[in-house]
Amino acid sequence: MxxxxxxxxxxxxxxxxxxxxxxxxxxxxxxxxxxxxxxxxxxxxxxxxxxxxxxxxxxxxxxxxxxxxxxxxxxxxxxxxxxxxTKSPIPETTKDEFMLKTFFISSMDKKDAVELFTHQLLERTKKVDMLEHKLKVLTEEDPSVQLLHSVQFGHFLVLTRAIEREKGYVLWLQKTLHFINQ
CATH class of the missing domain: 1.10.10.10 (Winged helix-like DNA-binding domain superfamily/Winged helix DNA-binding domain)
Structure with a gap:
């Protein structure tokens, strides 16, 4: 398709x-x-x-x-x-190089693992900030954006989902860094 x-x-x-x-x-x-x-x-x-x-x-x-x-x-x-x-099936997976490296974390020493996860945490936190800024701009430009028939409603939904996805990733990274540092 x-x-x-x-x-x-x-x-x-x-x-x-x-x-x-x-x-x-x-x-x-x-x-x-x-x-x-x-x-x-x-x-x-x-x-x-x-x-x-x-x-x-x-x-x-x-x-x-x-x-x-x-x-x-x-x-x-x-x-x-x-x-x-048309109802589509859930895609098998998306490629995530960081998760592939995570799968092989046992091949890294602790210092390298902490650096890798700390870098990813910093980048994901920046991404959350950028997405939240985009959402703020969108809702300020078009206060009706949250209404179903607004042309920007889909953009609003996708941004809010992306923010939740990235916040979940940040939370997981924080927990994993805590676990690695024990």
Whole structure:
């Protein structure tokens, strides 16, 4: 299944975007749970256009700069709606290099393990702070964000889940460091 297809259709269902705007969403709003690179996004835009799920208008900026502004078509909306209603199984797992290192902790000496976990704790704590800041900005910009029909409601839900995930990771890291240091 081409999940990237549906991510792009979903973004375009919210508003018309350029390829650059879509790439920015993958680095920012979608980046907490899904990734796609520039080299994946543009071929997918071409394919979606060929399939009739999106279309674009060319806008001229300045004297020469042409930008394609993409919009979802009725066929694209129907395709997105069908995918949104499909029940998907829980994914097997996500790759987490830190957890792989944790699995092999018996091959590390205590000092290296403490350094590894302390570094991860610092990084995860920074991530919680960054996510909480994004949530604060989102709710200040759009006080209705917590309402089901707000365009930003999904972003709100994903951010709150990411914060809970990272806080859980931080708590586990703190407990594990305590355990290692005994």
């Amino acid at each position: 081409r999940v990237l297809k549906f991510a792009i259709l979903g973004l375009l269902d919210q508003r018309d975007l350029t390829g650059y705007d879509i790439t920015k969403h993958f680095k920012d709003t979608l980046g907490q749970f899904w990734s796609a690179k520039h080299s994946q996004i543009y071929p997918e835009l071409k394919r979606l256009t060929e399939e009739g799920f999106i279309q674009f208008d060319v806008h001229i900026h300045g004297k020469k700069l042409e930008k394609k502004v993409y919009q979802i078509t009725d066929a694209g909306k129907a395709e997105l709606d069908e995918w949104l209603r």
